[in-house]
Each structure stands twice: as structure tokens, then as C-alpha cells.
Amino acid sequence: MLTAGVIVAGLAALLHVYIFVMESLTWTSARTRATFGLTADEAAATKELAFNQGFYNLFLAIVSGIGIGALLTGHTAVGAALIFAGVGSMLAAALVLLLSSPEKARAAVTQGVFPLIAVVLLAVGLV
Template sequence: MNVTLIIGIIFAALAGLLHFLIAYMEMFAWEGPLARKTFGGSAEEARPFTFYAYNQGLYNGFLAVEAIAGVIIALVGMKTIGVTLMIAATASMLCAAIGLVAKDSSFKSAAMKQGTLPLLGLLFIIIGLTL
């Protein structure tokens, strides 16, 4: 594997880890201090949305698993399968970030946090594949 592809794999892994954290907050710590600091509002304001946050957390968790599985699979030698999983995961993460800011531009900061690592992963992986 070339250096550019390895950099892409590192960014895909970081994107997966970030989405694991987001999934944890949405699924298990929705009313907790980290989730409230991250997403805003008080625990009381968040409480009515617990079910929806949990469901959203499942999506983020699955994307995280897909990205991390792709990293592991690529690193153990099944590059095509691993890279395919990483591309699917990071592209989905990036599209979610774009969709967030497209729906409401006041979420620009959140979209940047959510989408930067997947974007870098996707770019470096694609460039690394062409070298």
C-alpha cells in the first residue's frame, strides 16, 4: 500500500471512531453532559427526543462499524473489500454532513465536524488508489 492510501485509511479509522462516539452519545448518553455540550440544550429539553436520537445512533454506529471493518479488512490483506467498505462508509458520512448543512445552514459547524474526517479519508483513499 502506498503512503497516500495509508493516510486515507487513517482518516477513515478516525471518522469511524468519531461516529462511534456520536453513536454512544445518541444511544446511551443522550441526556448526559457530553451529549448536551455537543448537541445543545438541557437534559429536560432532550428527553422527548430520546427515541429518535437512539435510532439515529444506530445509523451512526453502523457507519462506524463499516468504516472500522473496512480498515481492519484492508490491513489484513483484503484491500479491495476493505477499501470498498471504507469508501461506502466515508461517502455516507460525508453525504449526511452535506445534507445537514443543506437543510439548515445554521448547522454548518456541526456538519464540518461530522464531515471533515470522512472527506479527507475519501479523498486520500481515492487518490491512493490511482497512484
């Protein structure tokens, strides 16, 4: 279970790196605007906010990645703590999105499914 949890946590981290790219680097592109359902004017008006938000996603991915590295090199307690901090925060953010904007449920589920699975698998694997 621990190995599966680490793999899913890695997938969650990769997804959040992709979200970082969309929010911080390609926010005003046609493809990213379509993904987020934004007009060109809306994307331009929110570009600075999205840039900042994208970095939050990147930092969560980095924390998770460092945790995975620590766990795989035998530092189980530190690695697990960092992975739980990273994917737990990803899961919490997905829940906030779901509760604050129910019309964005699909995005919330996309953002939160890997972190949820990772939390469960890691918890079971560490018991």
C-alpha cells in the same frame, strides 16, 4: 496516500462511535445536551429518535472498521469498497445536515471533515 487515507478513515470511525455514545447512551446528560444545544425537555422529547440515529452512526463506523481490517489484510478491493461506503455515507450525512440546517454548520463540518479527507486520500492512494 493509502495509509494516510486508512488512518483518517479510522479517525472518522472513532468520531462516529463517539457520536453514537452521545446520541444513544448519554443523550439526556447535561454534557451531551450542551453539545447539541438542547434543553432537558427537548432531550427527553427526542430521546428515542436520537437513540436510533446513534446506531446509524455506529453502523457506519463498523462498516468502515471492517473495511480497514479487510484492506490491511490484503483484501484491497473489498476493504476499499467498505471504507468508501462507510466514510462516503458519513460525508453524505454531513452534507445533508449542512444543507437542511445551515445553523448547524459547525456540527456538519466536524462530522464531515475526516470522511472528506479519507475519501480524497483513499481515491488518490488507489489510483
